[in-house]
Amino acid sequence: MTDGPLTSGERPTDLADVVADTLLLDALGSGGTVPATDRAAWMLAAWRDDLAAGLDELAAQPLPVGTAVVAQPEAEPAGEPTELLPVVALPEPAPGVAPPWHVGADVEPATPHDEAADALVGADPRPGRRSRRVVNWTLGSAAALLVAGTGIVIGAGHATPGSPLWPITRAMYPEQADAADTEHTLALARLAASDGRYDEARRLLKRAETLLGRVDDPSRARRLREEMATVTGMLPQGAAVSTPSATSTPDPAGPADPSPTAPAEAPVPRSTTVPPGPKRPGGPPGPGVPIPIPTVTVTPSPPHVPSPTTQPSPDPDPSVPPVTLPSPPL
């Protein structure tokens, strides 16, 4: 099973051995199988597989720095970071100029029972543990702080689709990315609304609406919905929150009927000259209004053509659209 006892030098004398070993290591490195007769190779393969255990799940997890920054403020009990402060301060008293790799990794052995507990529950440690470790780094290392700063950018929603780390957010924590994206879009919508660019604001609101549908975290989604309602309230004819806002654009020619149940006349003129209506910050949009139906599309169509909606057109709709009516009411 072994290749025989080699002398202490263990020099491969044969070039063929070198080639064979190279091929073997290439196979091992690329996840291939190895001959069962080679005990060492077999162990190497087992070792390699063990090292990769749970790696897929790990890759799906957010980078801890993101967890720290995004989830920390609300999720972390106040006592935990302070509890670890002295430990962190011990190994790295001067984090200001420390090289990035000088971090408080020696904090880890201080909590062996935690690690054992992690082992019991499997490769996926509880989020709290994880973020506490993250706190250690963040406190102990200037680099971690630096990168955490970048993480704050992501978490705070300043990570626009143009910022350098944005795609990392997208790739590593899509859920947070959706929330941040929604937040960002809402911020843009708010800006547009306060600048009087109402069409753009509506478009952004609609986009935020779609994005919001992917946010699973209930509390975050609720906050975002409230913000969306606020921004919607900034628009003229804010009544449109229960249905997609774009369908009730102020039409200079049409009757400005803010009725939320029948927005079917809904022509969307691409008018930049619409006089901004009075702001209605606390208007009809109630905070409990569910997510509006996101499938309605903004169509810069002529004023007399109603935009297609998924809602069956109610009876009082005066103008029957020629082609674009989706389906007659049931």
Added chain:
Amino acid sequence: MTVPEAELVSRAASSDPVATAALLARLRPGVVRYCRAHLGRVGGAYTTADDVAQEVCLAMLGALPRYRDEGRPFAAFVYRIAANKVADAQRAAMRHLSIAPVDALPDRPDLTPGPEQQAVATDDARRLSMLLGKLSATHREIIVLRVAVGLPAEEVGGVLGMSAAAVRMAQSRALAHLRTLAGDTLDEVPA
């Protein structure tokens, strides 16, 4: 995953966000395996090693804009950062050992079996991890980079400052040594 790494690196170094994300996604598994290979399980789990791996990734991202100026192969760039981080973690564990010897964990891979199924599944892995500790530092690093990370000999040479031919010779010696050791452990502790 079809974009060549060199192009990804160059785009990421010039702050192309998409390339940065793709590069990170591509490198992260190897970095995790590298740290796990060197740091082993602590208390039966890889969490410590994984944390160090995160530090490596973050440090790599932070240093990326400066990468172009250094003119080294990218694997060398990444795995030298990784080697530094791992060494620091081991030193830190050692330091902790001297401060609190009672509760301290060894900086070597922890060989105590974790949960039962894990122990069974990783028996060979544990044993190999132990054998690696008996290799010279260079041989160990070569094995880790070749097998755990999966780098070709040329890139390992870039990391270690050796020629690819020298890596191939050294890896054969390392393997031969491992085979001897594996035979020994077989004799001592029949599986």
